[in-house]
Amino acid sequence: MLDVASVDFAYPGGNPVLSDIAFSVRRGEVLAIVGRNGAGKSTLLRLLNGLRQPASGTVTVDGLNTADTPVHVLAHHIGTVFQAPEQQIFNAKVHDEIAFGPRQQGLTGAALEARIAEVLGRIGLADAAQLHPLDLDAAARRLVALGSVLAMKPPVLLLDEPQRGLDANAMARLEAIVAEEAEAGTCVILVCHDMDFVARRASRVLALAQGRIAADLPTLDFFTSDELTRKAGVEVPDPVELARFLGLPPVLTPSALAAKWLADHRSA
Amino acid sequence: MSSRSGPQSGQTALLFLPGDSLLHRANPLTSLIFMLWMISAAAVLPTIGTTILIVAGVALSFAMGVGPRVTKRLVITMLPLLVALLVVHGFLVSRPDFIPLVGPLTYSPTGLEYAAQVVTRIGAMLTASLIFVTTTHPGDILKSLDQRGVSPGVSYLIASPLLLIEPFSERAKAIRDAQRARGLDLTSTFKARFKALPALLIPLITLALSDLDHRASILNSRAFRAQKHRTVIDAPPDDRFQVWLRRVLIVLAIAQLGIPLLWR
């Protein structure tokens, strides 16, 4: 679905930001990109959606080489939710903001309205359809930005720090949406500093350190390697640490930990 | 004062070019006054003087390492003006000294002279401004005003339009990127670009207005007035009409600045 082959990149007049990047992501995978500030995570997303072009190597999205495809065409194949929703919201109603993408795709009439209603339901803002997006709180505004991208039904979804600024309620919505999208075969790629979120939702972790791939592993394998988590500069989620402390097999989530612990004690 | 470098400085709409020349090292206020002097000279000198000023200014800009950028901007701005003024005043505006040229075409020496005077005057002023903005970073102006004991509030007001240019152009770029990644076509026909305008301008204006709000509240906050140097500003009378007029003017100004930035 998405293929990155030996990509190098530097901003004009700057030092190399990404070197020798290669990975592919399949349908239904949830890939978390982690790493310290400045490691090149956002830059990598910009290479994936065609806003930047690699100095060498190729990026292929849904069979399209980003070097030969205009950004606005690529947008139908790869949706991006940026960090600052204020940078893209411009309609006076939540409803119209969600409609923006599908309209670009030529959707009209009942099909369009059905698509909007579906998305509004998923982001939990069905009652807010007629409100001004900027009258919503920050968390709801982020969900509107997410919804406006979901409405285009892209086969690849890029999320830059999607959990930032979300309250518990919005966070639950986001997690459910990530799970549903993966289930439906979307390839979800998220940049995230919240390792508990990564542990709960990502199937695979790509760690960047100084512009290179430091690890590309299933989530559990990544978090159980001290060397790799240190190299990527990320915290190990509590359940992983706790399981190790208790001498239990590795787990990623509190509920998995509880299950393992109970199983252990029942058998004992 | 200080020269700047780094990967970010060349990326913005700022004309500033990092360097280590005399003017880069000079105090920003010196550069500012030098520019003002050059502009005032351009305002009073005859055509021969303003022409020399342009030549000397361009030579200076090359000596300061900003020659190509100054020359390019100068030519891009002045060439259309030069052509238009020469045609209008040399050949079209009827004057007593019309001399037959070829066929039905006539030209006027005084008209041409007038056009040359206007063009070289504007050109000399532009050269002065370009030398200033290519060798002085707005942030340094702010710092040197602070050093002079100018109240932070006042220097902030003086420098903030200059400082705004940088985040403004960066933001314009971020908005353009965000909308293109949502499928907005900014590459094809004029009509498509025109239709794209609201998607670009509305976020820009919304964010700029919330910025200004933020700036105003900083100025009003205690932190700003509790400094050593204070200025008491007797607030002139104000009313709702003026408030709205200002908002409209800000929106217009942002739109005028924004359109070329967004379409670049």
Ligand SMILES: Nc1ncnc2c1ncn2[C@@H]1O[C@H](COP(=O)(O)OP(=O)(O)O)[C@@H](O)[C@H]1O
């Ligand atoms: N527009 C830009 N121009 C020049 N350098 C940039 C630009 N954006 C980011 N960088 C540099 O690229 C490196 C990686 O940045 P980024 O991809 O934003 O990292 P991350 O998202 O992992 O924090 C940093 O050193 C940063 O300074």
Ligand SMILES: [Mg+2]
């Ligand atoms: Mg980033």
